[in-house]
Amino acid sequence: MKKHARAVVIGGGVVGVSTLYHLAKKGWDDSVLIERMELTSGSTWHAAGLLPLFNLSYSVGQIHKYSVKFYHELQEETGMDVGFSVVSNIRMAQTQDRWDEYMYYAGIAETIGIKVKILTPDQVKAIWPLCNTDGVIGAIQHEDDGYIQPAALTQALAKGARNRGATIYRNTCVTAIEQDDDGLWHVMTDKGEITAEHVISCTGNFARKTGEMVGINVPVIPVQHQFIVTEPHPDIVARQKQGLPEMGVLRDADSAWYMREENGGLILGPYEPGAPCCYVDGPSSESEYELFQEDLERIEPHIESAFVRVPAFGEVGIKKVYNGAIAYSPDGNPIIGPAPGLKNFWLSEGHSFGITAAGGAGWQIAEWIVEGEPTIDMMGVDPRRYGPYATKGYLIEKNEEAYRNVFTVHFPEEERGAARGLKTTPSYSRQKALGGVFGSVYGWERANWFAPSENYEISAEDSVVPDVIAGHNHSDPVDGRIKERYRFTRSNAFEHIGNEIKNVTENVGLLDMSAFAKIEVSGPGARDWLESLFANKIPKNRGRIALCHMLTKFGGVRAEFTVYEWKPGSFYLVSAGAFEAHDHDYLFKALPGDGSVILQPITQKYGVLVLAGPKSRDLLQKLTYTDLSNGNFKWLSGREINVGAATAHALRVNFVGELGFELHHPIETQNAIYDMVMAAGEEFGIKPFGIRAMSSMSIEKSYRLIPRELSIEYNALESGLDRFVHVDKGEFPGRDAVIKAKKDGLKWNFVTMQVDGVENYDPRGSEAIYDDNGNLVGRATNGTYGWRIGKTLALGMVKPEFSTEGQKLQIKMLGKLFKAKVIGESPFDPQNERLRG
Ligand SMILES: Cc1cc2nc3c(=O)[nH]c(=O)nc-3n(C[C@H](O)[C@H](O)[C@H](O)COP(=O)(O)OP(=O)(O)OC[C@H]3O[C@@H](n4cnc5c(N)ncnc54)[C@H](O)[C@@H]3O)c2cc1C
Numbered sequence: 001m002k003k004h005a006r007a008v009v010i011g012g013g014v015v016g017v018s019t020l021y022h023l024a025k026k027g028w029d030d031s032v033l034i035e036r037m038e039l040t041s042g043s044t045w046h047a048a049g050l051l052p053l054f055n056l057s058y059s060v061g062q063i064h065k066y067s068v069k070f071y072h073e074l075q076e077e078t079g080m081d082v083g084f085s086v087v088s089n090i091r092m093a094q095t096q097d098r099w100d101e102y103m104y105y106a107g108i109a110e111t112i113g114i115k116v117k118i119l120t121p122d123q124v125k126a127i128w129p130l131c132n133t134d135g136v137i138g139a140i141q142h143e144d145d146g147y148i149q150p151a152a153l154t155q156a157l158a159k160g161a162r163n164r165g166a167t168i169y170r171n172t173c174v175t176a177i178e179q180d181d182d183g184l185w186h187v188m189t190d191k192g193e194i195t196a197e198h199v200i201s202c203t204g205n206f207a208r209k210t211g212e213m214v215g216i217n218v219p220v221i222p223v224q225h226q227f228i229v230t231e232p233h234p235d236i237v238a239r240q241k242q243g244l245p246e247m248g249v250l251r252d253a254d255s256a257w258y259m260r261e262e263n264g265g266l267i268l269g270p271y272e273p274g275a276p277c278c279y280v281d282g283p284s285s286e287s288e289y290e291l292f293q294e295d296l297e298r299i300e301p302h303i304e305s306a307f308v309r310v311p312a313f314g315e316v317g318i319k320k321v322y323n324g325a326i327a328y329s330p331d332g333n334p335i336i337g338p339a340p341g342l343k344n345f346w347l348s349e350g351h352s353f354g355i356t357a358a359g360g361a362g363w364q365i366a367e368w369i370v371e372g373e374p375t376i377d378m379m380g381v382d383p384r385r386y387g388p389y390a391t392k393g394y395l396i397e398k399n400e401e402a403y404r405n406v407f408t409v410h411f412p413e414e415e416r417g418a419a420r421g422l423k424t425t426p427s428y429s430r431q432k433a434l435g436g437v438f439g440s441v442y443g444w445e446r447a448n449w450f451a452p453s454e455n456y457e458i459s460a461e462d463s464v465v466p467d468v469i470a471g472h473n474h475s476d477p478v479d480g481r482i483k484e485r486y487r488f489t490r491s492n493a494f495e496h497i498g499n500e501i502k503n504v505t506e507n508v509g510l511l512d513m514s515a516f517a518k519i520e521v522s523g524p525g526a527r528d529w530l531e532s533l534f535a536n537k538i539p540k541n542r543g544r545i546a547l548c549h550m551l552t553k554f555g556g557v558r559a560e561f562t563v564y565e566w567k568p569g570s571f572y573l574v575s576a577g578a579f580e581a582h583d584h585d586y587l588f589k590a591l592p593g594d595g596s597v598i599l600q601p602i603t604q605k606y607g608v609l610v611l612a613g614p615k616s617r618d619l620l621q622k623l624t625y626t627d628l629s630n631g632n633f634k635w636l637s638g639r640e641i642n643v644g645a646a647t648a649h650a651l652r653v654n655f656v657g658e659l660g661f662e663l664h665h666p667i668e669t670q671n672a673i674y675d676m677v678m679a680a681g682e683e684f685g686i687k688p689f690g691i692r693a694m695s696s697m698s699i700e701k702s703y704r705l706i707p708r709e710l711s712i713e714y715n716a717l718e719s720g721l722d723r724f725v726h727v728d729k730g731e732f733p734g735r736d737a738v739i740k741a742k743k744d745g746l747k748w749n750f751v752t753m754q755v756d757g758v759e760n761y762d763p764r765g766s767e768a769i770y771d772d773n774g775n776l777v778g779r780a781t782n783g784t785y786g787w788r789i790g791k792t793l794a795l796g797m798v799k800p801e802f803s804t805e806g807q808k809l810q811i812k813m814l815g816k817l818f819k820a821k822v823i824g825e826s827p828f829d830p831q832n833e834r835l836r837g
Contacts, residue, residue, distance in 0.1 A: 001169060001192045005032040007369065008187050008196040010174050010210060012039040014154045015354050016202030018362030020168070021161040026370040029165030032196070034189060036173035039158060040151045041288045042204040043354065046324040048227050048269055049147040050249055050258060051356045052089060053114050054140075056105055056410050058707075058766065059380030060333055061112050063360030068145055070359040071153060078163070080156040083149030087248040087260070090124060092139040094254040095466045097409045097473065100488035102140045103815035104412075110768040110812075111779040117141040118815075128247045130235060130312045147249060147260060150355045157358075173285075177213045183343055198369055200346040201339075205325050207349040209282035216339055219383070219390040220350035221277045222325035223403040224292055225269070226299060230316045232264030240264060254468035255305040256407035259313070266313050270302035271406040271470075277396045278325050294321035301469055326352050330390065330398035330419075332406065336361050336381040337368065340585045347383045352403075373552050379707035384582035389443035394419045409471040411486035412764050413493075413692075415439040415448070425514040425607055426670040430678075434688050435481055437493075441578050444515035449497050449690040451481040458482070462492055488814060489761040490785070493692070500689035501697060501787040504658055507685035508613035510677060511694060513662070514670070515577030518603045519584055522570040525596030530563065530571060533590060535716060535725040535732055538563060538571075545636045545653055547724055549716060550586060551734025555741055556712035557719060559583045564638050566649055572664070576706065577603075607670040611677065612660035614834070615684040620650070620661055622680045628661075635836045644676045656697035657829055659837050696784040699793055700828035702752045708765055708781040709750050709795055715741040718797065720750035720825070748778070749803035752827060753820045755783070755792040755811055763794040763813055769820070770810045777802045780811060788828045794820060 006028045009020045012035025020033040035041075051068055055061045075082045093099045106116045119141050121133040127141075158168055169191070176188040177199060185199045201218075203210045211218035239247075249260045257270040278292065296303070307314035329335055329350035334357055339345040346369060348361050368374045379385070390398075401418035415438070423443045432438070436447035462475040462485040475485035475492055484493045503509055521530060530538050534548035542565045550559040559582070562574040575583045584601055591597055611620060621628050626641040633639070638651035648665035665673055678686060704710045710719050716738055717725065727739055755763060763783025771777050778798030786793045794811060802809060807822040824830060 001172070001189070002032060002167065002194055004195045005030055005167070006196065007031040007198040007200060008185070008194060009033040009200045009202055010187070011035065011042070011202035011204060011206070012168065012170065013042045013044040013202065013204050013354065014040070014150055014157070014358040015204070015348050015351055015361055017154050017157040017161065018358040019200050019202055019348055019365055020166050021157045021164075022362040022366035023369065024161045024164035024166040026366050028370060031166045032194065033161070033166065033168045034172050034174055034187070035168065035170050037288045038170055039168070040154045043325055043327065044150050044154055045289055046291060046322050047150045047355045048267055049083075049150050049355055050089075050260070051145045051148055052353065053109070053142045053145045054089070054091060054105065056108060057333055057380040058108065058112065059376065059378050060357070061108060061114065062376045063364065063381075064356050065112060065114050065360070066363055067356055067359030070363070071148060074156050074160060078156045078159045080152065080159055082153045082156050085146045085148070085246065086144065087146040087246040088127070089142045089145045089249040089251070090119065090127065090139050091251040091253050092124060092136045094135050094137060094468055095471060096137075097471060097487070098254055099137055100814050101409045104488050104764070106140065106815065107768050107812055108766040110776065111766060115142070115144060117143060128250055130247065130310050131250060132309055132311065145249070148355060153355065174210070174213070179342070185344065198344045198346065200348060200365065200369070202348045204327055204349070204351070205279045205283050207327060214339070214342055214345060216341065217388065217390065218335065218347060218349055219329050219386040219395055220327050220335060221392070221395045221399050222279050222327045223399055224275050224278050224323055225271070225326045225403070226294060226321055226323040227267055227269035228318055229262055229267050229320045229322070230265035230313065231319050233266065233312045233316045235312055236261055236266070237264045250310075252305065252309050253407050254470055255302060255309065256470040257302050257306060259306065259310060265316060265319060266310070268303070268306050268313060270299045271403060272299045272302055273404040274298050275400065275403050277400055280392065280396065290324070292323040294323045296321065305469060327354070328352050328399035328402055330386065330395065330402055332402035334361060334381050335383045336365055337378055337383050338585070340384050340581050341588065343589060373554055373712060377707050377711045377713045382582055384585050385578070387442055387581045389422055394422065407470040409473065411473070411488065413448070413484070413491065414486050421445060425512055426667065427512055427674040430671065430674055431512060431688060436688065436690070437484065439691065441515055442580055444577060446515050447512065447688065447690040449493055449692050450500060450688050451483070451493070452496060453481045458492070494785075497690070497692050497696065498787045500687065500693040503685065503687045504613045504656060504689055504693065504697070505788055506614070507687070508611060508615040508619055508681055509687055509689035509693075510681070511610040511612065511689050512608070513610050514607040514667070516603070516608050517575045517577055517580035517583055518601070518606050519573050519587065520570060520600040520602055521573060521597060522600070523596050523598040524569070525592060525594075526569060526571055529592060529597045531729070532732055534561070534563070535721070535734065535738070537726050537729050539565065542568065543637050543639050545638055545651055549721060549724055551716055551732070551738070552712050553733055553737060554712070555715040555717070555734040555737030557706060557710040557714070557716055557721070558712060559586060560706055560710065562651075562653065564649075564651060566638070566640075572649070579706065605667055606664050607667040609663045609665070609670070609673060609677065610654055610660060611663065612654050612656050612658045614659055614837070616658070616660050619677065619681045619684050619686065623676055630837070643673050646672050646676075648673065655703060656694055657701040657826070657832070658834050696787065699782055699784040699795060700786040700788055700826070702795060702825040702827070704750065705782065709797060714748055714797060715746065717741055718746045718748040718750065746800055748797040749800045751796055751798050751803050751822045752825050753794040753796060753809060753811070754823045754827070755794055755818050755820045757818050758792040761813055762792045763811060767794070768812045769796055769798055770812070770817075771802060772808055772810070774810070777809070786828065791827070793827065
């Protein structure tokens with residue numbers, strides 16, 4: 001066994017071998033893969049081999065697209081048959097919600113270059129004559145996808161990797177992993193030790209065991225998945241004899257199953273409620289090609305629905321049932337990227353569609369390791385989207401939930417119920433009593449909107465429970481309050497969110513933003529270090545606030561922080577709650593080794609209550625001795641003030657474009673402040689508002705967000721951050737790339753668009769944008785109905801020649817084209833008069 005390798009990949013499933021292949025392809029030909037048994041002896045061997053391109057995540061969609069193209073190239077390159085049957089993939093719809101989901105997806109697909117064909121029920125029947133299309137309203141088809149032989153694919157990847165110089169050690173188990181003071185990894189195996197600069201964990205169902213070796217909690221626990229293989233059916237055998245094409249992969253999404261031909265018979269794979277997590281403490285050390293006892297009772301409703309949809313399925317006997325482990329994460333997307341807290345340790349774990357994802361995952365992680373950055377936005381799969389709250393109990397509940405929801409309609413505003421209420425702020429019960437409808441971000445409960453308890457009606461349409469297995473969604477009231485009936489169009493929460501906005505605009509609103517990630521940066525080197533990290537200048541005067549971006553070396557936006565020097569030489573940094581682990585990991589990994597800078601995460605110590613609206617100053621003035629007048633307390637500044645008997649750092653910033661103050665307070669004083677503010681606010685008409693009202697108002701101000709219009713895929717100048725990027729201030733990561741982009745010209749421009757002719761839906765981001773001639777010229781990144789300006793708005797990235805004000809464009813929403821035009825930034829209060837007021 002070698003003594004040293006540039007990179008050691010652990011795990012010889014399809015994901016690990018693809019990682020090795022792509023590292024070798026990038027020139028790291030001295031990389032090594034270690035597999036405890038034989039290649040493919042984990043989940044890979046029993047996969048059905050389907051390659052579904054369909055995915056609503058921008059990151060995962062691009063990964064899948066790469067794989068489907070790459071697997072053909074791999075076959076060419078290695079001369080090994082990977083068994084890729086390009087038989088197409090049809091997803092049927094039985095409800096309008098499902099159809100809207102497909103139309104929404106078609107926009108995402110178009111912007112990332114995936115072809116989607118729309119089929120009528122008759123066209124489905126023509127391709128799949130054994131399918132009974134009763135109740136089907138239409139379908140989408142990916143003509144490029146189909147299924148592959150997972151073991152053959154893995155062997156071809158292994159051959160490709162070896163041909164490029166990489167080494168694979170089979171029957172060798174990694175038993176311990178340590179990092180020395182120089183950052184070199186020591187990988188101990190039962191056959192000896194190997195040192196490496198980088199280690200990549202691709203250990204499938206063993207992910208948590210591997211994580212334990214290096215002291216991290218990998219948010220992955222597998223769930224059991226079954227599929228049934230039938231005996232041959234005479235009709236299918238007859239079709240084969242006649243030389244007719246295979247019917248392709250069929251998905252009855254509303255019945256939550258997939259089906260395809262297999263050796264003259266059929267495969268049926270359901271995603272059922274009740275499928276349990278497995279290998280909760282990891283598989284045994286003997287585990288190899290392992291299957292579980294089948295449980296057909298659990299999938300009985302799905303089997304029965306398959307009898308109706310494809311009667312031939314019920315006419316033949318069952319040949320074999322596979323019940324195997326699929327690695328899962330709480331949102332069902334894989335965990336790909338740097339491990340939190342560890343330098344040069346990487347994860348490519350939690351792959352629930354690993355045969356499909358392996359190509360793209362290997363490609364991107366190799367880019368990330370070798371070049372220092374991936375080439376596509378990986379926020380949707382980044383390991384650091386989870387934090388310490390994602391413990392074993394949490395993962396069991398959430399991963400089973402993710403599994404049973406594989407086929408439910410994925411509504412953009414949907415909030416799922418498992419493992420909720422874990423992290424609540426002190427004022428949670430008060431907000432709940434006021435009608436708060438909570439969502440979950442990074443484990444925190446946050447009020448998305450406030451549901452009224454009276455004066456509402458449920459339309460007949462909203463209360464219908466569709467007769468399908470997956471995708472129930474209706475709006476019976478909860479605790480006497482209106483419940484949201486999720487939709488891709490405007491939902492029954494729309495007008496209530498509008499009322500919240502109206503109150504913020506006319507009076508004053510209160511929002512709990514305590515989920516913000518917060519960290520204190522102190523020590524003698526703090527200021528210079530921050531200056532060297534960020535593209536913006538750190539304010540010279542204490543109390544001034546600056547929005548600062550951390551860029552990648554290619555000039556893309558990695559993270560965004562509000563920076564405020566709250567004590568002399570000590571800085572308070574606030575960033576999005578969802579990105580706490582991500583943002584703080586980058587800060588910790590960038591720390592100088594000389595101890596001159598100290599980082600202290602303080603998210604849990606401080607709460608944030610946002611007061612916004614024209615009457616916010618009058619209200620707060622009633623509670624504080626500090627003079628809040630404009631002359632004494634300017635926009636974009638902060639100071640410590642008393643709020644009654646309590647104390648808070650008041651920051652004159654907000655995300656809604658109104659006069660306002662963020663009150664950052666010791667968390668234990670939150671309820672005291674909440675009650676004082678609500679009582680003092682009564683005369684000013686104070687009402688709580690939620691995240692959805694805030695988001696809508698922020699779009700009227702053209703405020704950018706990670707990972708939408710701010711992303712590693714766009715240069716900071718393309719995202720329109722010119723005023724936050726100071727190339728003349730000295731070195732910072734991404735500076736050279738920004739200078740170069742300015743010289744060479746930008747590929748994209750950030751724009752705000754007005755969309756006309758809209759009736760009951762608004763853009764959400766990911767819609768395709770065209771010029772007048774129907775050419776694709778960009779993508780929407782966000783959108784809303786702007787209540788204060790009375791117009792539908794979209795934010796987006798378009799080619800520069802289409803970004804001037806007045807440019808006419810078209811935007812496709814749920815399959816229909818609408819006229820749009822580029823308008824000036826911040827259509828609501830462009831001069832910021834209300835913020836400065
Ligand atoms: C019934 C079923 C059907 C499926 N159908 C599909 C499908 O149609 N399409 C699709 O895309 N996906 C499908 N999947 C999912 C797919 O099988 C997995 O996502 C994929 O195989 C994951 O590959 P992997 O390389 O991450 O993990 P694995 O294949 O499990 O490989 C991990 C490897 O790591 C090795 N290892 C672990 N620890 C160590 C150690 N300490 N030292 C050395 N080696 C170690 C293991 O021995 C194992 O070989 C299906 C899964 C199941 C169960």
